[in-house]
Amino acid sequence: MWGDVTGDGRPELVFNIDGYLGYGAWDPAKPEQPWVFTPISTQGPYQRYSHGVGIGDLNGDGRVDILEGSCWWEQPANPEPGKPWIRHDYQFADAAAQMLVYDVDGDGLADVITAWHCHQYGLVWHRQVRGSDGGILFEKNVILSPQPDPNAAELRISQLHALLLVDMNNDGLQDILTGKRFWAHGPKGDAEPDAPAVVYWFELKRDGQKGATFVPHMIDDDSGVGTQVAAALLNDDKIPDVIVGNKKGTFVFLSQ
Numbered sequence: 001m002w003g004d005v006t007g008d009g010r011p012e013l014v015f016n017i018d019g020y021l022g023y024g025a026w027d028p029a030k031p032e033q034p035w036v037f038t039p040i041s042t043q044g045p046y047q048r049y050s051h052g053v054g055i056g057d058l059n060g061d062g063r064v065d066i067l068e069g070s071c072w073w074e075q076p077a078n079p080e081p082g083k084p085w086i087r088h089d090y091q092f093a094d095a096a097a098q099m100l101v102y103d104v105d106g107d108g109l110a111d112v113i114t115a116w117h118c119h120q121y122g123l124v125w126h127r128q129v130r131g132s133d134g135g136i137l138f139e140k141n142v143i144l145s146p147q148p149d150p151n152a153a154e155l156r157i158s159q160l161h162a163l164l165l166v167d168m169n170n171d172g173l174q175d176i177l178t179g180k181r182f183w184a185h186g187p188k189g190d191a192e193p194d195a196p197a198v199v200y201w202f203e204l205k206r207d208g209q210k211g212a213t214f215v216p217h218m219i220d221d222d223s224g225v226g227t228q229v230a231a232a233l234l235n236d237d238k239i240p241d242v243i244v245g246n247k248k249g250t251f252v253f254l255s256q
Helices: none
Strands: 012-017 020-025 038-039 055-056 065-068 069-074 086-089 098-102 111-115 123-130 136-144 163-168 175-179 199-206 212-220 231-232 241-246 249-253
Touching: 012 055, 020 065, 055 111, 065 098, 065 241, 098 163, 111 163, 163 231, 163 249, 175 212
Parallel strands: 055 098
Antiparallel strands: 012 020, 020 038, 055 065, 065 069, 069 086, 098 111, 111 123, 123 136, 163 175, 175 199, 199 212, 231 241, 241 249
């Protein structure tokens, strides 16, 4: 995950190493020097295949917090080197992909969007609410079921391993761009490895009463996503275009 964690105007790289979650920072005055890693967690079972990380200001204090599947880490007002940030437990996902922080319902509180299990099923958003003591709580809302019925007509997409927030229709609201990762572990690994490798965007619609829904729109059914998906303005129509790369190849979809 790439973003400005420290508030210095330069992006940092958020990742885990040696059993710690944290971020790496570079010194622009010494670009040839190794980056400096700052741990923000206690030592834990982090490893290179850990799934789910995100950044964003969850509590509205102006400081960027760091999320993982089972908790979020609150950035203190004055972080001390070597001292963990403040941990808040909550199960955002079983095995998340990118964890996106955004005010989905327009109530002024930051919510969290992610895949429930990026090698199985599920797309969810967690609505932030405040308890009677002002503490932060979350309510899970299902966009795509983590346990879909294979005989039902509901949309079912396995292996949502890449998510991105992007305003796909220029209505001022951030939509979800995602899709099926093709053959993450080959033709016999994970859920429905040979199902159509789709790319979808989910249009955010607010009802004006703090409610929100996501409407699915298929972009393609024979490409899918990798561990990332990108969107950019590649032509002059002011509508984001989509770029993906995975075991099927590299694809560009020009919006119309």
